[in-house]
Amino acid sequence: CSSHLPPQSDGGRATLPGSVEPLSYSLALALRLEEHAFDGKLTIQLVVTVEEIRSITLHAKDLAITDAHFEGVGPATSITLDDGQSTCTFTFGTTLPRGKGVLSISYTGELNNQMCGFYRSTYINVKGEEKLMASTQFESIDARRCFPCWDEPRRKATFTCSLRVPSHMVALSNMPESMVHDHGDGSKTVSFMPTPRMSTYLLAFVVGEFDHVSKISKNGVVIRVFCPPGKPHLGRFALECAVAALDAYDDTFQIRYPLPKSDMVAIPEFAAGAMENW
Structure with a gap:
């Protein structure tokens, strides 16, 4: 067997x-x-x-x-x-x-x-x-x-x-x-x-x-962007893009994002460039 x-x-x-x-x-x-x-x-x-x-x-x-x-x-x-x-x-x-x-x-x-x-x-x-x-x-x-x-x-x-x-x-x-x-x-x-x-x-x-900035999508998902201490302003553009993108996907596909939160983290040493963890 x-x-x-x-x-x-x-x-x-x-x-x-x-x-x-x-x-x-x-x-x-x-x-x-x-x-x-x-x-x-x-x-x-x-x-x-x-x-x-x-x-x-x-x-x-x-x-x-x-x-x-x-x-x-x-x-x-x-x-x-x-x-x-x-x-x-x-x-x-x-x-x-x-x-x-x-x-x-x-x-x-x-x-x-x-x-x-x-x-x-x-x-x-x-x-x-x-x-x-x-x-x-x-x-x-x-x-x-x-x-x-x-x-x-x-x-x-x-x-x-x-x-x-x-x-x-x-x-x-x-x-x-x-x-x-x-x-x-x-x-x-x-x-x-x-x-x-x-x-x-x-x-x-x-x-x-980390410091972070956050917003809530229109369907209640908490979206946060974590940045090095003292630099939360560097995450604001990414935050606005993430909220707009998640709302657009929810509307377009009529399938809501299934998790209660979505975090983005700026890592100083990261070989892959970026990584999705869902």
Whole structure:
């Protein structure tokens, strides 16, 4: 059965077997910005589609996996990384029950300087000081640098995410904030509403110091443009264009934009030039 085969190569990319499929990801990331690193805790709601399997293979790259646990089965007995295929295989002591299950993973990752995955970049603040920020570029196959996943466009799921960041920084993702918790130690955790079902490469995070300008479209979508501190005026033209364009699309196609907000963020170091995250 093809579901039991190891990852297959497709034009140099490893595509994962269909023995397990994702339903939703719950992802909590704690940034250690000055250390160029982050800690991740991931819980995946999934479906095991076949009988008699003891392992799950996910895409993962430049991540250090510290623990994995399958609910009702126990911890992984082995965790095997394949750097060539950018995969990680979790093997368990007994077979996994067919049907819905929960896989939990703890790991650490690098805020790299390669402008892919979850990466760091620098900017000059209003005082002329060089500062660090973090942002993501996951298209086409770099979500795996941020969290273990099925990093293939057709393997869609929902995402509920949180970011622990310095208290003075702005944290953004695809969806609006659902809650902010101040830890009292100079950090806060920003939690976000669940996303619609979507591909891994569309997920986005941005953490840094920003000013912003905002407007609401005629159908109630909050549109914001985030700029470097002290330069919100540089976002006004983009804001006017975005509001006019979204209203025009809503009217022309008679299909409303499905998300409650739309953010545009000026990133100082961004190899792709621009990226849509919906």
